[in-house]
Amino acid sequence: MRAGRPCKTRFPRCWVLGGLNQNANLALLALGANLPSSAGPPELTLRKALAELGKHDAIQAVAISRFWRTPAFPAGSGPDYVNAAAVFACQLEPEALLAQMHRVEAAFGRRRAGLRWQARGLDLDLLAFGDRVLPDAATQDGWRALPLEQQAQTAPEGLVLPHPRLQERGFVLAPLAEIAPGWCHPRLGRTVAELLAALPQGALDGMKPAHT
Numbered sequence: 001m002r003a004g005r006p007c008k009t010r011f012p013r014c015w016v017l018g019g020l021n022q023n024a025n026l027a028l029l030a031l032g033a034n035l036p037s038s039a040g041p042p043e044l045t046l047r048k049a050l051a052e053l054g055k056h057d058a059i060q061a062v063a064i065s066r067f068w069r070t071p072a073f074p075a076g077s078g079p080d081y082v083n084a085a086a087v088f089a090c091q092l093e094p095e096a097l098l099a100q101m102h103r104v105e106a107a108f109g110r111r112r113a114g115l116r117w118q119a120r121g122l123d124l125d126l127l128a129f130g131d132r133v134l135p136d137a138a139t140q141d142g143w144r145a146l147p148l149e150q151q152a153q154t155a156p157e158g159l160v161l162p163h164p165r166l167q168e169r170g171f172v173l174a175p176l177a178e179i180a181p182g183w184c185h186p187r188l189g190r191t192v193a194e195l196l197a198a199l200p201q202g203a204l205d206g207m208k209p210a211h212t
Contacts, residue, residue, distance in 0.1 A: 026062065027090045027097055028127040028180060029053075030163075030172045034072055034081040037121030038109040042082040043067055043210060045108060045122050050086060052104045053124075058091040059100065065175035067210035073171070078119030082210055085127075085175035094129040098159055101126060127163045127172065131186040134161040140187055162186065167195045170203040 031049060033042035039049075046067065054061045065085040072078040090097050101124040108122045133140050135158060143156055143164035151165065162185055166172050173196040176183075181193040190198070 025090055025130045025132075027088045027094070027129050028176065028183060029086045029088060029101070030083070030123075030125040030127050030166075030176070031086065032070075032081045032083045032123045032125075032171070033121055034079045035119050035121045038107075042121075046082060046084055049104055049108060049122055049124065050084075052107065053088065053100070056092075056100060059097070060089040062087040062089050063179035065178040068171065068175055069208055069210050070171040071206040072119065080206075081171065083171045083175055085172065085179060087179055090129070094126065094132060094134060094161060095159055097129070098126050125163055125172075126159070126161065127166050127176070128183065128185075129161055131184070132161050133186050134159055137187060140164065144187070168199075170196075170199055170207060173199065174204060174207060 031046050033045045035042070037045040039045045050061065050064060053059055063086065068083045070081045070083045072081060088097075092100065105122050105124055110120060110122050139156075140160055140162070143160050144167075146154065146164065156164075163172075166176075167185065167188060167190075173192060177192050177196045182191050184191050185195065188195070
């Protein structure tokens with residue numbers, strides 16, 4: 001599978017100023033919950049999870065989207081989700097950041113077992129880490145092209161970046177477009193704003209900000 005046009009847009013310059021460590025990379029995260037966790041209801045869980053991530057010396061919050069209410073996927077699989085996106089300046093390697101995210105999930109009662117796409121008290125996804133492609137372009141392309149019926153049954157053994165499903169998910173792209181509209185997918189050559197605009201009709205049905 002061939003990549004799209006070369007990326008020309010990146011994070012706004014202001015995001016790498018203002019006291020941020022110049023050796024840090026900018027990581028894009030998605031957050032979601034539709035069941036209570038040990039911290040409380042979904043919205044409170046997301047707020048506390050963001051705070052917990054920010055306690056690490058090598059992880060610094062840069063931008064956080066609004067919280068969104070989103071119907072569960074697949075339809076009827078559980079209560080509505082509360083979703084958000086965040087940008088962190090990170091001095092860790094991507095695998096170390098993901099491990100820290102898993103530790104935060106576990107601290108809030110998450111157990112990474114069972115079927116995919118189940119209702120859960122906390123879900124933290126690493127969407128992208130700068131313009132890194134991991135583990136390599138061919139593997140990322142292959143997971144991105146995986147048919148829908150296989151997506152629910154198969155998970156990669158290692159970290160794949162950018163997240164293979166981010167370009168398909170309105171509940172990811174809508175919050176992400178609020179804080180990183182110009183991030184450009186290094187394999188597709190399209191920005192978050194462009195990916196959001198390209199979603200099929202109805203992809204955002206039922207989504208609304210948690211607070212108006």
